[in-house]
Amino acid sequence: MCAEKIGWDSSQLRKYDLHLDEIPRLHYEDPKVDEFMQKNQPVLITGSKLVKPAEEKWTLDYLEKNLGKSNHTVFVSRNHKFKYFDEKKIYNKNNLKGVEFTPPTKRVDMKITDFMKKLREWKRGDERLYLQQPLNSTVGSTIVEDYLKFDWHFVAEKKNKYHWGELTSNVLFISMEGNVTPCHYDEQQNLFAQILGYKRCILFAPDQFECLYPHPVYHPHDRQSMVDFERPDYTKYPKFKNLKGCETVVGPGDVLYIPIYWWHHVESLMRGGPTVTVNFWYKGGPTNLEYPLQDHQKVSIMRNVEKMLLEVLQDPKEVGPLLRTMVLGRYC
Numbered sequence: 001m002c003a004e005k006i007g008w009d010s011s012q013l014r015k016y017d018l019h020l021d022e023i024p025r026l027h028y029e030d031p032k033v034d035e036f037m038q039k040n041q042p043v044l045i046t047g048s049k050l051v052k053p054a055e056e057k058w059t060l061d062y063l064e065k066n067l068g069k070s071n072h073t074v075f076v077s078r079n080h081k082f083k084y085f086d087e088k089k090i091y092n093k094n095n096l097k098g099v100e101f102t103p104p105t106k107r108v109d110m111k112i113t114d115f116m117k118k119l120r121e122w123k124r125g126d127e128r129l130y131l132q133q134p135l136n137s138t139v140g141s142t143i144v145e146d147y148l149k150f151d152w153h154f155v156a157e158k159k160n161k162y163h164w165g166e167l168t169s170n171v172l173f174i175s176m177e178g179n180v181t182p183c184h185y186d187e188q189q190n191l192f193a194q195i196l197g198y199k200r201c202i203l204f205a206p207d208q209f210e211c212l213y214p215h216p217v218y219h220p221h222d223r224q225s226m227v228d229f230e231r232p233d234y235t236k237y238p239k240f241k242n243l244k245g246c247e248t249v250v251g252p253g254d255v256l257y258i259p260i261y262w263w264h265h266v267e268s269l270m271r272g273g274p275t276v277t278v279n280f281w282y283k284g285g286p287t288n289l290e291y292p293l294q295d296h297q298k299v300s301i302m303r304n305v306e307k308m309l310l311e312v313l314q315d316p317k318e319v320g321p322l323l324r325t326m327v328l329g330r331y332c
């Protein structure tokens with residue numbers, strides 16, 4: 001389709017050396033949507049009313065006027081990347097000496113008016129901002145009214161059909177154009193509802209784990225890939241060149257199902273203006289161990305092995321040598 005029809009063009013996408021298929025785009029009434037979700041596979045769902053009230057009203061001015069006077073969580077970055085980090089793991093005294101780590105972004109509390117002012121006055125070279133605020137009691141009553149009018153029947157039907165756990169949060173994301181959330185996985189099911197602007201979402205199945213080299217579990221960047229997609233180090237991360245994934249660009253009204261443990265890299269299109277998203281994070285459901293195990297279950301097992309070894313060895317530098325002794329020449 002031509003650019004004006006789809007609202008963006010390929011010059012707005014960052015360039016990576018990746019082989020990517022297209023994520024299927026299906027109308028929410030199409031029964032094939034459930035075939036993908038049943039198999040924990042991503043699918044882009046179009047035409048749903050999931051966040052219709054927000055799609056119709058949540059312009060930046062409306063959000064500034066109605067998001068409320070409380071402080072909101074905003075990440076600040078010196079560049080366009082917003083690589084998540086877990087503060088709790090930086091100063092984890094329980095079983096590890098404090099991990100030497102300089103956060104790549106700052107987490108600050110900011111009023112929505114200050115955030116929007118900085119967005120309006122931003123110029124090249126300034127720090128970038130990314131508001132990431134759970135929709136909770138801090139937001140104004142008008143936003144709550146809109147939120148209550150989301151199509152909760154749609155999400156309840158999915159939650160029950162696929163035996164997801166409880167809804168843990170709905171996070172509101174207000175991003176500057178060009179911001180990137182680097183490749184990571186979450187241990188939650190995610191319905192990613194796009195409200196304003198366009199975001200490119202690149203996804204990789206859990207079985208791509210060995211091509212994406214996640215940080216160790218104890219690291220503040222746990223669950224995040226160590227590979228810099230813009231300048232991949234093929235010497236350190238040789239399997240990155242075998243990586244296989246899929247992608248789509250979500251626009252207003254689109255809902256992307258990001259299955260639990262699926263890797264995702266998300267970027268707000270360059271020169272596309274600010275973007276607004278609300279996600280729906282659900283705990284994973286009960287895991288019935290059927291054999292052969294699914295790839296995401298093996299990721300969960302590897303995480304537990306790492307945690308156990310760290311617990312008992314105490315020193316992260318001892319985990320690698322022990323695993324090598326146990327595996328090399330015996331299991332491979």
Ligand SMILES: C[C@@H](CC(=O)O)C(=O)C(=O)O
Pocket residue numbers: 173180181186190192264266267277279
């Ligand atoms: C933050 C978000 C990605 C983005 O929208 O930048 C994400 O990773 C998720 O919803 O799980």
Ligand SMILES: [Zn+2]
Pocket residue numbers: 184185186264
């Ligand atoms: Zn995520």
